[in-house]
Amino acid sequence: MSRTDFDVVTGAFSYTGRYVTRLLLRQDRPVRTLTGHPGARMFGGAVGAVPYNFDRPDDLARSLEGAHTLYNTYWVRFARGELTHDVAVRNIKTMLSAAESAGVRRVVHVSITNADADSPLPYFRGKALAEEAVRASAMSHAILRPTVIFGREDLLLNNIAWTLRRFPFFPVFGRGDYRVQPIYVGDHAALMVEAGQREDSYAMDSVGPDVYTYEEMVRLIADSIGARVRVAHVGRRLGMLMTGLVGLAMRDVTLTRDEVEGLMADLLVSHGEPTGETNLADWLAEYGTDLGKGYVSELDRHYRAGSPGAGSGDWR
Ligand SMILES: NC(=O)c1ccc[n+]([C@@H]2O[C@H](COP(=O)([O-])OP(=O)(O)OC[C@H]3O[C@@H](n4cnc5c(N)ncnc54)[C@H](OP(=O)(O)O)[C@@H]3O)[C@@H](O)[C@H]2O)c1
Numbered sequence: 001m002s003r004t005d006f007d008v009v010t011g012a013f014s015y016t017g018r019y020v021t022r023l024l025l026r027q028d029r030p031v032r033t034l035t036g037h038p039g040a041r042m043f044g045g046a047v048g049a050v051p052y053n054f055d056r057p058d059d060l061a062r063s064l065e066g067a068h069t070l071y072n073t074y075w076v077r078f079a080r081g082e083l084t085h086d087v088a089v090r091n092i093k094t095m096l097s098a099a100e101s102a103g104v105r106r107v108v109h110v111s112i113t114n115a116d117a118d119s120p121l122p123y124f125r126g127k128a129l130a131e132e133a134v135r136a137s138a139m140s141h142a143i144l145r146p147t148v149i150f151g152r153e154d155l156l157l158n159n160i161a162w163t164l165r166r167f168p169f170f171p172v173f174g175r176g177d178y179r180v181q182p183i184y185v186g187d188h189a190a191l192m193v194e195a196g197q198r199e200d201s202y203a204m205d206s207v208g209p210d211v212y213t214y215e216e217m218v219r220l221i222a223d224s225i226g227a228r229v230r231v232a233h234v235g236r237r238l239g240m241l242m243t244g245l246v247g248l249a250m251r252d253v254t255l256t257r258d259e260v261e262g263l264m265a266d267l268l269v270s271h272g273e274p275t276g277e278t279n280l281a282d283w284l285a286e287y288g289t290d291l292g293k294g295y296v297s298e299l300d301r302h303y304r305a306g307s308p309g310a311g312s313g314d315w316r
Contacts, residue, residue: 080303
């Protein structure tokens with residue numbers, strides 16, 4: 001099969017999309033991005049940027065014409081205003097239809113471990129519905145299901161470290177013995193790019209080599225930044241109240257109920273083999289000292305004017 005001229009990566013200036021973009025550019029694959037930040041400058045201007053245009057499907061299709069693979073990272077972490085998970089699913093369906101009519105050959109789509117159409121959690125249910133739409137499309141596809149994705153621009157680990165640096169104790173929901181299987185963002189991006197180069201349709205978990213309990217992960221982060229951690233086990237209600245207060249102070253949404261429930265229900269681990277290689281403890285030993293020096297805000301990234309992510313200078 002001859003490869004068409006370029007690939008489209010959604011969110012090339014944001015978190016995981018920028019790692020996918022970097023790998024593709026290193027392989028001399030031209031990249032265009034669909035983004036909510038078309039004015040951002042990164043990759044020395046090598047990446048053409050177009051707004052998502054979900055409300056103008058013809059324009060959306062035109063921006064996908066000539067592309068070989070659509071790497072879709074688009075999703076919303078939580079419902080805010082009119083932008084709910086249902087709307088995000090609808091936007092993904094619009095993007096898939098536009099890609100089909102533009103002649104895109106393949107879609108690599110990012111989901112979550114244990115996505116489930118019957119889940120009571122809108123995040124996990126919406127992810128399953130988006131997966132169904134990908135499977136129903138005429139394009140060949142790969143669906144990657146990550147857990148927590150760690151890296152320098154990640155919010156979750158950074159803000160855990162930020163909290164550990166500033167407060168005398170760290171609230172852990174319940175017993176803290178529910179598990180996480182974090183994957184390094186570079187490993188996840190490599191799985192995506194590899195998926196873009198295959199022709200078969202499949203789904204796989206995107207998960208690192210190690211499973212930690214949540215409390216173990218917090219303690220690892222504390223060690224890496226040299227913080228003395230005093231863990232306070234708190235109930236759901238008190239925990240949500242505390243994270244809500246931090247959110248209020250930082251004008252952000254720190255953790256959502258969906259995320260806490262998903263975590264506590266052990267949904268962020270895989271039932272299969274690890275697919276990433278990088279060990280979180282090794283990565284923290286190398287890069288962890290800078291974690292949490294500043295707070296990283298989801299609302300700044302996606303709801304306020306400005307740059308899409310930390311370190312968004314001329315990133316290569
Ligand atoms: N990060 C993790 O730890 C993690 C864990 C499990 C699964 N995932 C999944 O991995 C995928 C990529 O995650 P990511 O962390 O790399 O996301 P991201 O970079 O923050 O966002 C990915 C794309 O979605 C857009 N987007 C995000 N929130 C939006 C909002 N509220 N309104 C409008 N557009 C929004 C971004 O727009 P801009 O281009 O304007 O930034 C970007 O194009 C998602 O499907 C996510 O569910 C991530």
